[in-house]
Amino acid sequence: MKLTPVKGTNDYLPDEVALRDRLQDIILRDYRAAGFRRISTPILEDIENLDHSDGGENLALIFKVLKRGEKLTSALSEASDVSAVKENDLADMGLRYDLTLPLSRYYANNRAKLPLPMKVIQLDRVYRAERPQKGRLREFVQCDIDIIGTSSYTAEVELILTTAKALSDIGLDDFTVRINDRSLLKAMIASCGIAEEQSDSVCIELDKLDKIGWDGVSSELYEKGIYGEATEKLKALMSRTPFTIDDAESAVPGSPAAQNLRMIMSAVAELDPSLRVVYDPTLVRGQGYYTGTVFEVSSGSFGSSVAGGGRYDGLIGKFTGENIPAVGFSIGFERIFSILSAKGDAVPGARKGVVVFYDGGDPDAFISAERTAVTLRDEYDVTLMTEPPQKKFGKTLGSLRQSGYFGYFRDGGIKPL
């Protein structure tokens, strides 16, 4: 038998789960307080739905579930020989790689029973067959809010404020919300004279700007056959620092996307003046399904993205056949957990643990200890423990203190450890 969890997955110790649960409780409380309601979808999804979603590079990372019994036998026997067998002949389901595709299917499946606009919480596990050497998890928790059924900028405002409140309530400070609109970026790309069919490739490269710089972007664009005057013009335009929404509007006069970004940023500034929100003209975000606004939260002290999202007005229509606008914001739960776990602070708001000792050889002592425990459980998490021999008592107390217990019962009261 193998003792370790499968590659890219984790066993979590009790202290870690206490922190994870507490973080989830705080996030859920803030989300619910803002009028979002939690839904739940299966981890298993139909393989066709997964394969036909706009998941970008995630589509190559789907864990597929083997067909069973007769279905598997006939899939195999239909192949002329083993080299002709394809992955999708063998699998009928897969593990979801995000929560947005299942949400779209869910909305389409249940819309008769759902309000519109609908404010949704999803907090659940997703799976990606990442290369383990990258240190990435293959099983991890995502934590999303989405608003379905409105194109209004107010949806973006609600998502940003709610996400920022949750991040700050779980103890993250010093973060910045960066925001952009893909349609504005594409209009700027077009304004430089780059052909529309090259626009997506340019976006993908711009997304890497902070990692590889303009030199890297230029040479990768060159390899894709995108170079010349238009590309130079784009570089000159986008290299301006600072680059404001005014600059974007000069490049693309009368852009509704620029006006929309202004509305979002001004409402957020009025409602939460301490929140730092900046326009980032090159922000793209990976997912193929984003159509308009995109946002990302980076934490200054940890130098990395802790949340992100955007508008995906086309995805639900793939299921319903009619266009339904939608926008979502996802907290990178695993990153937050590893940041706060490394800090090592006590879990905020957790109840205190207390031990009641009893003589392990005496059934009546057990009953009396359990009676004591029951009276203490309104206030404490109380466990029973057989009393160690006198000379080991001090050592036992020491190790209980180390394990995070608050105290033990003695002489009618709680003695702190």
Added chain:
Amino acid sequence: MKLTPVKGTNDYLPDEVALRDRLQDIILRDYRAAGFRRISTPILEDIENLDHSDGGENLALIFKVLKRGEKLTSALSEASDVSAVKENDLADMGLRYDLTLPLSRYYANNRAKLPLPMKVIQLDRVYRAERPQKGRLREFVQCDIDIIGTSSYTAEVELILTTAKALSDIGLDDFTVRINDRSLLKAMIASCGIAEEQSDSVCIELDKLDKIGWDGVSSELYEKGIYGEATEKLKALMSRTPFTIDDAESAVPGSPAAQNLRMIMSAVAELDPSLRVVYDPTLVRGQGYYTGTVFEVSSGSFGSSVAGGGRYDGLIGKFTGENIPAVGFSIGFERIFSILSAKGDAVPGARKGVVVFYDGGDPDAFISAERTAVTLRDEYDVTLMTEPPQKKFGKTLGSLRQSGYFGYFRDGGIKPL
């Protein structure tokens, strides 16, 4: 694209998730108060671990995960032809079918960092490829507490009391705990003269006694070649009503298992006199890994099992190589959910939902409504909504009331709906 969730899985609506989350909160609170601590293991497990576990008939119900890339190609190319390809050539992982096998692996993997005895909570999803026509779920939540590292009857007492408190706090009453010990049952079977190698088969049949009666049991035993004087003797012994622990002890004088059952039942009776605990000499429970006590909770008003468990002293040793006693109790979360969901009562302890309306055409009205919402969110779950036209206002309020909202903001206060 397919709209419905895959067979045997569910989309849960917001009201359903509110109830599920609330039930889980109550259960977790009771478990934690009793000194149990939650752990978390991956849903994916190594296929060898799953296949070599004592999962009984569940082993045939494992969802297997297809190998990827090079591993899959070489697995296929190693087969001489398609008919030679075996399921396990193609899969390297599977979805766990219960939480007990992962717990055993977890304990063996992390024991250096864990206390002994260890009191564990697991509340998570498991997967079984049940035949959909049976109406059984293929993805469902299990809700377990286990005590690892003690053979004392006090572990059983703690599990029974904690489970009973959780069941009663989530609103289930009128339930009975039935208890037995497999080793006592086997000793009685042996005392009738049935050979030891036939003992497991007899147990499996006795487990069906409440469904098929003695006639059914006798004829199924006959088909297995188990009949004659010893079988008649067993039937005569076990048919006694009532069948008390005294009767068991007359059949197997000096049985330590009978004495242990007495200790458990008497301690539970002292600590929770209102709890109904009965000795059920034919209780077996399906899992192959149970070695001693087994228990089951049945709910009178719903006529079915809502929780069950037992002692599995051999399973952890499969991973560690040394014998470590363990005992667990699992609440059938999905059954509880469907019972309480059908009752349709309000979700106990949920916060009230309130709506703040604003003029959708006026950005300042949105900001002022959001400001109002923020002040109300300490007490209520507050959502913003664009105000409907005057003549539709009454209808909107009606549908909000139907959706479970408590009130809306008007003239500086909350107006109940």
